[in-house]
Amino acid sequence: MEQDLSAPGIMTSQLDAAIGWARKYSIFQYPFVTACCGMEFMSVACSHYDIDRFGAGFPRFSPRQADVLMVVGTISHKIAPVLRRIYDQMAAPKWVVAFGVCTCTGGFYDNYSTVQGIDTILPVDLYIPGCPPRPETVLEGLMLLQKKIQAQGRRA
Amino acid sequence: MSLELSSVKADLDAFCGAPLAARGTGFDTVWTVPAAQAHGALERLKSRHGFNMLADLTCVDLQGFGKETGAPSPAPAGARFKLVYRLSALDPATGLLNARLALDAWVDGDAGPVSAGDLFPCADWLEREVWDMFGVSFSDRPDITRILMYPEFVGHPLRKDYPIKKRQPLIGPPDGPPRERLTEADLRPRIVE
Ligand code: SF4
Numbered sequence: 001m002e003q004d005l006s007a008p009g010i011m012t013s014q015l016d017a018a019i020g021w022a023r024k025y026s027i028f029q030y031p032f033v034t035a036c037c038g039m040e041f042m043s044v045a046c047s048h049y050d051i052d053r054f055g056a057g058f059p060r061f062s063p064r065q066a067d068v069l070m071v072v073g074t075i076s077h078k079i080a081p082v083l084r085r086i087y088d089q090m091a092a093p094k095w096v097v098a099f100g101v102c103t104c105t106g107g108f109y110d111n112y113s114t115v116q117g118i119d120t121i122l123p124v125d126l127y128i129p130g131c132p133p134r135p136e137t138v139l140e141g142l143m144l145l146q147k148k149i150q151a152q153g154r155r156a
Numbered sequence: 157m158s159l160e161l162s163s164v165k166a167d168l169d170a171f172c173g174a175p176l177a178a179r180g181t182g183f184d185t186v187w188t189v190p191a192a193q194a195h196g197a198l199e200r201l202k203s204r205h206g207f208n209m210l211a212d213l214t215c216v217d218l219q220g221f222g223k224e225t226g227a228p229s230p231a232p233a234g235a236r237f238k239l240v241y242r243l244s245a246l247d248p249a250t251g252l253l254n255a256r257l258a259l260d261a262w263v264d265g266d267a268g269p270v271s272a273g274d275l276f277p278c279a280d281w282l283e284r285e286v287w288d289m290f291g292v293s294f295s296d297r298p299d300i301t302r303i304l305m306y307p308e309f310v311g312h313p314l315r316k317d318y319p320i321k322k323r324q325p326l327i328g329p330p331d332g333p334p335r336e337r338l339t340e341a342d343l344r345p346r347i348v349e
Pocket of ligand 1: 035036037038072073074099100101102103107130131132133
């Protein structure tokens, strides 16, 4: 059957879907780990829960090679400029995950030293609450993020 | 061999010119020394009695103590801060713990005693922490700088009169300009009550 592919709309949407599919299964994450949530992050990342099953098993320790910034643990006002700078150094497209309630809202550190939610300094795409979140929660969050990536949705 | 604390006490009483208030026994012994004599007492404990390790130096702010409960404040009149020196006597041959001792020193205002940095090098960081968190300063020491908070922070957060939720964020909202290089202006704290 003859099909007219000259109209650009058709090709573009198909390409978008293909790129989204490729991106969501090749997440290079930058783990910005500062506190106790890091323990839970390790168990997600290692073989028990194996984040690699979802194509996100490859941590990059250079922000220039990463496309998902995982902010794991309490962020103090002192470290906030460093986190922001790492975010600014990442190449677009990029996504930010707030891992644990400390990064979502400051958690129970309602005090002079803690940033009350990293969304006051960065655009956040996905919030994973919990203190710390269970690995299953993180994996569910990751799948939600993949949906977002597939749909080419992002905040930055 | 464990240390006889009673003879140490007699020596310190003689040094301070008055019997020191004491509480606790054994490893929990606490003596209260006048702040002006704290350095001399530490020196004596180190040189004569083998207290060769400063395990901790910290501070307590007793402003408003007992305001709700009506309990009498342990602070002598005029004193607000209590410095606590925790000392250990380690056996030089075996490294085992011979004795442990805490010295309390009450501080009027925020001018603290002479620095213990010449006796115990680790006192440098501990004194910086006490100054950073409580604003109690020490004389006869190199310039004091913050150790935990950022240099732009204003005030001393563990003082009882520091507002419990007062924050001083260093950087601003998510849609602000990229911060490849932080400038002085980026780092100016904005005080949020
Ligand atoms: S959310 Fe809980 S576990 Fe995670 S960093 Fe904060 S305090 Fe630690």
